Amino acid sequence: VKEPIYIIKIGGNIIDDEALLHDFLEKFAALPAQKILIHGGGKLATRLASQLNIPQQLIEGRRITDAETLKVVTMVYAGLVNKTVVATLQSFQCNAIGFSGADGDLIRSVKRGTEKLDYGFVGDVQKVNTEVLLTLIKSGFTPVIAPITHDGRGVLLNTNADTIAQEIATSLADHFNVNLIYSFEKKGVLLDVDNEDSVIPKLDPVLYEQYRKEGKIFAGMIPKLDNAFSAISAGVKKVIIGKAEELEILVSGKTGTILTNEEHTII
């Protein structure tokens, strides 16, 4: 039987709120299992860019990353956010080590092609260094990963944190019973975006396809769910989508939306 591991991705709604972040990290540190944290950058990068008069352009939630913006996201994600998270986890006796994809050659990426649109210094994940992750985990460390990767030729690249979480989860599927948790501002995947009580408790590929056809799952969720089902196809045991504030209940599977490959039960 493989040991469980929790790969947990947090986004801007937690990172931008000092009290929420502190509270979340206390719960994260207390999880009695192996774990990895992946964080986004929140609004801090946008705010810093604006203070520095570096115009920002977001297309479908993706940041166009010119050379100056790359410096900003490297400073904010791999510097301020990552080290604040690591120091806070250390205060809760969780032996965290912060990583960008360049550190230990953890995540190599390739600069995204410019055929459709020039995203600038944006990278798509090419390879996760599973050996490095296993070495760290076996040495008792908890990796905390910022969404900055590298191309192996000295160039840092801004990379989507949801994708990093999926790739990290997938890379560990042979070694662990992987639980991938995507936290965001809602309690789970909602059937009615305006009703927090309409959480879909369980989704499998068949039900997902059905809801998509019926237009019941809103557009913003689709890339996240596609990522999640890719992870499951690649051997990840379970993906849970829900609110980071409810971490303890979320990992128990009693709240949020659980994605599996198993036969669905319509409730």
Added chain:
Amino acid sequence: VKEPIYIIKIGGNIIDDEALLHDFLEKFAALPAQKILIHGGGKLATRLASQLNIPQQLIEGRRITDAETLKVVTMVYAGLVNKTVVATLQSFQCNAIGFSGADGDLIRSVKRGTEKLDYGFVGDVQKVNTEVLLTLIKSGFTPVIAPITHDGRGVLLNTNADTIAQEIATSLADHFNVNLIYSFEKKGVLLDVDNEDSVIPKLDPVLYEQYRKEGKIFAGMIPKLDNAFSAISAGVKKVIIGKAEELEILVSGKTGTILTNEEHTII
């Protein structure tokens, strides 16, 4: 016989010059021995603080670090500089991992007392986690350390990079034949600050004391040399002071100033 290790500290004169830094890192990557790099922050932090209208105050070269300045140095040192250095080393097949003192609880510090002067979020090193360093080195990684530490209670602290280099060197003295290299803008410790050809090739405590009494060593060098001789008293085999640009010759001991505990030879 203990294996050699090189602990190399680089400062602003290298970090602020993209071409020099690239060149230095290529030489560093090529050193055929275990090694650790400690970097300062250069002028980038001062520049960023100025762009953000955060007034900076430096007293005897030490930065008064208020809460906003702490964010700036964390972003610049542990973010931009550290990750640029790591990605560049990776491009030279050197498996670097970037660290702040919070990562892996590598360096704990205590906030400096405010009796004489309130330095703000400045920390003095309390403890280096030698076990973490040994684990990393044995796993084949090259640590790259930014001068940001933590107090174990969730607070990051700005810490002098020369002191970090000395403490790291000292902590490894039982395990390695430690060579500590302080690089700066001069070819070595000069007898005449205006004459680059007046490098003192070798200094021991007796000669150092003599030159100090004679006023031959200028004031700015004294904290650096005091640090260096402390390291030697604590078991570091050799301290070399010189130009980072001459790294290969520097490690061979054929240039720069070598500090030892051995009987001196007046040349």
